[in-house]
Amino acid sequence: MAKLTYEHLQASFNRQMKGDQDNRVELLRDVLSAMGHPERRYKVIHIAGTNGKGSTGRLLSLLLQESGMRVGHFNSPAMIDQREQIKINGQKISKQDFVTAYQQITAVLPAPFQPSDFTIFEWWTLIMLQAFANAKVDWAVIEVGLGGTNDATNCIDAPQLAVITHLALDHTKILGPTIEDIATAKAGIIKRGTANVVLAPHQAKQARRVIELRAHKLGVLLVDSARQATVMTVGQPTLAGQPLIIKSKSVPETMGKLRLLGDYQLDNLTTVLASVDCLRQQGVPLTNCELITAIEGATLPGRFQQLDRQPAVVVDGAHNPDGTRRLVESIKHLGLDRRPLALVVGFLADKDVAAMVKQYQSLPAEVFVVTPDNPARALAAEKLAQMWPGTRPCSSSSSALSRAKQAVGEKGCVIVAGSFYLIKEIEKLYQH
Template sequence: MLTYQELIQQMNQSMLAAEPDRVGLLCDVLDQLDHPEKQYQIMHIVGTNGKGSTGTLIGNLLINTGEKVGHFASPAIHNDREQIQLQNKMISETDFVSTYEKIIGKLTADFKMNQLSIFEWFVIIMLQYFADQGVSWAIIEAGLGGKYDATNAISAPIITIVTHVDLDHTMILGNTIKKIAYNKSDVIKPNTTVFLAPRQSQDTKNVVEQRIVERHAQSLIDTEYVDIKIDSETTNGFDLEISSHELRQTKVHLGMLGEFQLDNLKTVISLYDWLIQDGYVSNNNLIGDILKLTLSQTKIAGRMQIIQQQPTVILDAAHNPDSTKRLIESLKRIYPNQKLKFVLGFLQDKNYLEMAHLYEAVADEIVVVTPDNLQRAIPAVELHEVITNSKVVDNAQIGLSQLLTRSNLDDVIIVTGSFYTIKEVEIE
């Protein structure tokens, strides 16, 4: 039997999403496997920002109500197996290999391993693993876009969630929000209920509404109806008052930082309403208590994550201009008088020029690094030419250590720019 490391090394490491009809190939694979994804209920999540937070909150809510939940999300921070989680525990090396071998045993003799990229293998293994483990719900986040993403090979999900859509991966998805919305909304399938996260552009709304009609989806739920009032905001999160179809001026604590999380929370609350109204969970005091527990206890690695105090160190995986603006807004509001220092590392296929200028405008000090993805990273020396007052260091861990030695106790250090940058810093 192969070891996990041997199997990963043998897999095709190329990005094949841009090649024609990858989704069609994956559909053929799922046909041969008798569509394992039909054995459980699916929530499919697409969007530019907010997929991870939305998916994690919904997953934890369902787990706390007694459901068996699988969650697929990318990219991973420390271990690729983090992408496939069952009840918030990543798939074991043994289960990963045995699931792969089960799949290979069902495919035609002429099928070769390298026909699929490593990401496509993770998707297929995830779908089969969740079936084998008997999950009741699978929360599946798209990796890149929607139309050509490997997760689009699934059969019609019960729920499709479109989180905030903005400019990102423009070389692949298109250079306007309308084009990106078309790509992402391609995942909408017949009879699915579509949830549209708040604060969308009119182009995104128009495209999603058009897709729903074209694809004979069941309905559209605009999450703007959820009303959230901020009672207080601290470094421990938000104290909020929420009103929705099932909540009446309900006091909750959200243990996550960043006002952008309130948009994600509106989506989660609208799903909470839907789960009750459609009979998936019962509306009683217990479910309300479970919601409050879920919101207060959920923490998400790499999203406004404080890993140290005095000086404060924050990890945030903001990797496009939209998420960068939201991060800076949150930092200014929570730390209005503190010095802000940044460890920055970007991928060259992102709009790093705009992000660099945004950080430069608010930073007291910047060190630049080359993210741990040599194929896609912009070298730190090139980033230094954009941010001329920055210092070049070898990696994010060294950059953080140097800033710590030069910081006062009330300074704030932020490691950001890419998942591949923050993953170099140990997360507790």
């Protein structure tokens, strides 16, 4: 028999979407029971939200790592290599460790389950939970894939800390059409036995109410990060970072510099500071020095990330109206709209494209539109150009980037946004 490889597994995984089926999480819990509950061998921070999960998760995992902990981090999407979704102390899982975890699971898979009964994301979730146990992590920072209640990651027991980042309308066909529906889905990660749920700032009143009711019902203390912590900018932020003054209940007023760019990162950092307060109350030894080191060292691919300098090329995975609004605000706050500016944009067809286009139209930019690398879901560049008069359709992301850079010259700025599939393509161009 041929040796099982990582590549073979990736090709064999079931790519169906079953996240809207109510019984999937229970099925995964049955499998975890057969596996001996590897997820109970470490402490967990579970993160849900529409926008901000990646940055919040990155900051928390880096902080725990700085404090000397062994930390697993599960997030999506990956930029270049799918194995980036499972990281241990910042290093993506090896192909062999991935295969080993898979084999451990299939060896105890209860009847009548077959490997093909589970979707690719469900497999990644199970493998992640087993791999973290194999690696003997102290903490796992786990970001949901979609929603919360019916997300595969919600098969875990009550986490030590639940975190809910900014909530907005996205994936409405699956999660529901209202902000209350979105909040209800995300609130599913709150479980009886969790000490705290931390809520990010600037939530819609309806969303906040849903979270409050769920937390109260389950006896989980809700921590409002906006009341617990403050983050203030000092001076003008630049592409090199944002000088800040931070403060929370357990963090005295301290100066630092956040490398993660974008006005929305201030909310994410506020959420992290409130989370630090909660973790310290739980006895986790996190020092202020480690906190500042994490803040000043954190970077995140695809989130207001600068890839080039002359001209500046910045990529941002804003893929819903709320993310786009925050991106446009950040562009203006950084003064990038006062430089020659170009946009390279591509969308998935199932997104609220009209709302995002309206946001971008407030920028004085030349716009080059492309078809993202997702044949099943991408909105064709030609169709987008019809919806967005004055834009220039391009045959490829590399062609669009080249034309945009030429349009703005060395002193200008190119912003690439709209879909993570487009961001991945641009990231790959800078890997060679």
